[in-house]
Amino acid sequence: MQIHIPTPLRAYTDKQETVSVSGSTVSEGLAALVAAHPAMQQHLYTPEGKLRSFVNLYLNDDDVRYLPAKEETAVTPTDELTIIPSIAGGSAATGCCR
């Protein structure tokens, strides 16, 4: 599987824009990514090991959160996983309206 790395995280993948990993599921692919680039751990996961809330994962064009098997979804070597942090904000002073 190919994993596309967003601009701010390339500092932790030796500036690689795309990383090829092995693994038969999304979670195995991510584990392989972290094994190869350990600094990615803290940027993708909370200290409790949960995927950070602002990190989106898309398998090809599908949001992994909405796939039936989520991160246990099976992948093939030609699949593409995109890591994309969220973009949001606004002039509101607080998160009152979310």
Added chain:
Amino acid sequence: MPLTIPQPLYDELRAHGEETYPHECCGILLGKSADPDLHVHQIIRAGNTRTDSAHNRYNIAPQELIAAQRQARKSGLDIIGFYHSHPDHPAQWSPTDFAEAHWFGCAYVITAIEKGHAAITNSFLLTGTTEDDKTFISHPIEVT
């Protein structure tokens, strides 16, 4: 360490904020990073998915970000920043902007739209390495 942007693109992102007034506009900056400078080559308008509070919040759908990233790859560019507007609010980052900023090393450009007209445009660079040490610093804009 400026953010350089061609005049037509600068005008376009400001015009976008006028068009969506009184709602916030948002978009994506593609370009090249020549540490510590950022050079804008293209801008991509995005939709604001925060229809529940579009006057003071914005959110770009991840699908639009992925499409932008693909477009950047094809053009030999990177996502180097984002822009949005603050209708009738200063062109300064808000606590919400800060809390929701996660693209380190990228520019967050904000245009104040006063009564429908683009006023001041500022850029802020998100520095730091983690959510714990991140900071916005003023980032001069150089229109070319």
